[in-house]
Amino acid sequence: MAFWPSDERNKRPIVSKRKGRKVLEISKGRDYPNLEPGLIGAATLSEGNNNKLEWDFLTMPNKDFSLNRLNIGKRLEVFPQSPPLSSRNTSRTVRQRAEQGANFLRTYLPDVEIPSELIRDQLLEETQICDDLEVFDPYSGNLLEVSTSPQDPNSALLLFPTGDTNRDLTITYVRSLKPRSILFRPTPTPLWSFSTPIQQIETLMGLGTSTEMFSIEHPNHHTTTTATTRRVARFSRSDTNDEVIVDAKIQPFSESMLVISDQGTLFNCTVQNGERSAISLHTFSPSIQNKSGFWRLSLASNGSVSYVMSEKTVEQFDNRTNTVQSFLSIANQNHILTSIESCRHSNILPLCSTDQVIWMDTRFTGKPLLAYSHGRQRDRYISTQTLYHRANTSLTFLTSRNNGLVTVYDVSRPSEGLFHLNDSPYSVFGSIDTYQRHLGQQFLSLNETLGLVRLSELKGVEFTEILSLPSESRNGHAIELSEDVIQNRDPQAVVPADLGPLSIQEFSQVNLNSVYKELFQTHFEKIKRLEEEDAEMFHDMVDNFPRYLQSKEIPTDHILTTYDIAFCAGEPPGQPGRADFLTESLISSKRGYRALKQGRLSAELVRSPWHRSISSVLRHLDPSFPSGPLQSMEYLQSFQPLDNACYSNKAREYAQDSCEQLTVDLALGSDIYFDDTIFNKAEAGVLEVMTQALSIDGGPPPIRFGYLTPVEKNRSYYAGESQISEGLRLPLGVRLLLNDWDSGNPDDYIYKNPYAAAFLETKQLNQPATLEPTSSLPVKLQRPPQIMASNTVSAAPPEIHKKLTLKSLSQDPYPPSINEFKNSQASTPPQGLATSTQIMPGPHGGRPAPKKKPPKKRLGGF
Secondary structure, three states: OOOOOOOOOEOOOOEOOOOOOOEOOOOEOOOOOEEOOOOOOOEEEEEOOOOOEEEEEOEOOOHHHHHOOEEEEEEEEEEOOOOOOOOOOOOOOHHHHHHHHHHHHHHHOOOOOOOHHHHHHHHHHHHHHHHHHHHOOOOOOOOOEEEEOOOOOOEEEEEEEEOOOOOEEEEEEEEEEEOOEEEEEEOOOOOEEOOOOOOOOEEOOOEEOOOEEEEEEOOOOOOOOOOEEEEEEEOOOOOOOOOOEEEEEEOOOOOEEEEEEOOOEEEEEEEEOOEEEEEEEEEOOOOOOOOOOOOEEEEOOOOOEEEEEOOOEEEEEEOOOOEEEEEEEOOOOOOOEEEEOOOOOOOEEEEEEOOEEEEEEOOOOOOOOEEEEOOOOOOOOOEEEEEEEEOOEEEEEEEEOOEEEEEEEEEEOOOOOOOEEOOOOEEOOOOOOOOOOEEEEEEEEEOOEEEEEEEEOOOOEEEEEEEEOOOOOOOOOEEOOOHHHHHHHHHHHHOOOOOHHHHHOOOOOOOOHHHHHHHHHHHHHHHHHHHHHOHHHHHHHHHHOOOHHHHOOOOOOOOEEHHHHHHHHOOOOOOOOOOHHHOOOOOOOHHHHHHHHHOOOOHHHOOOOEEEEOOHHHHHHOOOOOOOHHHHHHHHHOOOOOOOOOOOHHHHHHHHHHHHHHHHHHHHOOEEEEOOOOOOOOHHHHHHHHHHHOOOOOOOOOOOOOOOOOOOEEEOOOOOOEEEOOOOOOOHHHHHHHHOOOOOOHHHOOOOOOOOOOOOOOOOOOOOOOOOOOOOOOOOOOOOOOOOOOOOOOOOOOOOOOOOOOOOOOOOOOOOOHHHHHOOOOOOOOOOOOOOOOOOOOOOOOOOOOOOOOOOOOOOOO
């Protein structure tokens, strides 16, 4: 089984119920797994090792794969950067440029009359083209290539353009001396110079650009030290029917090259017996949306099949029969295909779009193995590069020329199994060069060493080693620089950019030594002098510190820290600040640290009704932070620079004082106090409730709940700790309703058995006596009859005219009414009238239903 189970049913047509019914087309569901971060994707039952069915998931995170995640290692600058180009003044408008061009033509061609409107239209068209090419250039490919030697697998060549206009082809020799050690040897002299800028470099057994084909002979470290280049053929636009080439691929084992033009025409450029020829194989019909001329080529491992990609489709072209077959198409109008790789292993062909990374099987057309949404912004330069480092396992790297972010997709496919995603996608490179643009980038793999080589916009080449997490960074990589490279590097490192008019600005230099002296030296000397003058005041503050809360006259209505108590125990400062901890005080001194070290400013000396330690907050920020002040001082000193030889005695003294002051601040801020208890007591509000009950303002007193008391809990900062609120603030209507309810005391409740022989009804003292009606007959009180099992229907038991009272109430829930004396029915117990607040059932709540609207009578016919 090659594919995961999918839903291949057709969706039902949707019929609109509005006027003018419209039936939408029957659309087919997605028949391949489309993953997003956090989704399983697909699952199926497969036979396991014990010949039993087991669940198999597409995303199977494995600990072994997670532990072997890649990470960055050593960075090397292989080739120095070129000096930046001069900034050009482009602030002139199109109209000004058109007038300047018209004046130029009138000056040098006075006999030719060219209107300025024509020049302005041409300039507008050129400006629009330049703006579009800034966003995406379909003619620009990868400008950095790695060419490995077929005779020596431990050596390679880095090919990249240099110069102001990218016309010079430069190489750098790369050789692996030993495992996990690479030597780079750049050359300052270009290998070849072209008449036009290099837009793409493609290597296989040779070198190919968009218009020329070369053969490169790698150097032999035993005989030769330089590479030799031989031009095979040069193809011009006249050979391709005046169509511009946008992509080229060199076919293996032959001196031929497949190229495709911006019009979608595929050419086979060959060289036989020294004669070149360009044969048109097929012209692909571009879609309506493909107006930018974007086409890309890909070759199969055997070279007999090639793949042609446009913005929306991928076509499979058989080089032997010149037949075309549809391979993949994208129905979403917002997504565009951006890159396609060559098929090298297990018939897997990786592709990329502006929304997804797609893996295809070349044996099955139209159905991807997996599509993963990468979640990046719309980027036409986004591409993939795949490396096969383990058996049936590959790493797909998602990169872009517009940024330095690299995302790794770890996928695998057994020989007779399904396609799996072994680990969640992760990023390799950090935020150091995330927003840096590149002209080209390639992965270099030599002798168990993996790295990423990048070409910057200033034509500088940088190598970054890629390691797995358990391994350590190696320092075996080196760069062998020649004298010419060193001479070219030093001037380029100091030559500044030509900023044009900005370089004419006035240069001024200011000496800030006096400012630093005032901020540091004079400030610290002043603090030491004030500490000696306020020594007696500091001792008084330490003596008043333990009994400050008991001796103060005005109670505090907010929470205090240990620092606040020590600050208020001393004399108020001469210059008060907005916050006490920002105000200069006697605590911020060496005596304050010594007093804390001796335990004279300990939190245990303060007597407060409520005290809480918040030192655990610091451990949430730093789990290794100690609790004691002495241990805190040692912990903070561990962050000082190890090399103290270059620092003066004053600097080390300032660092020591800063550590002591930070220790004092952290120790005195780790405990909080409150002058009165935070939790309210029920006895404290009894007098206030009685006073409110006797008031004449008409408002009911607060509700006093009995056995079942609602408790409102507030979420606290620490888990498992709750704060009880002061009470429920009920509205006036709720208090008026609950004020008439008296639930009594459950401890005073007495249960009386109504079936007991000696049970008699007792009147309550607070209830008035009820008069018997004159027409009623005397009824003898008796207990309820017993229930006997019998087949015969017994007579109804006599009616008992008494009222059972199970507990004492402070009020009579049914006060007697005067109308009861006039009632002729003696068997009805006395009961008064009461207001019902219950909503009656029905849609109108007991209210009369609205009158139905009478139907209109039809006056005429149809």
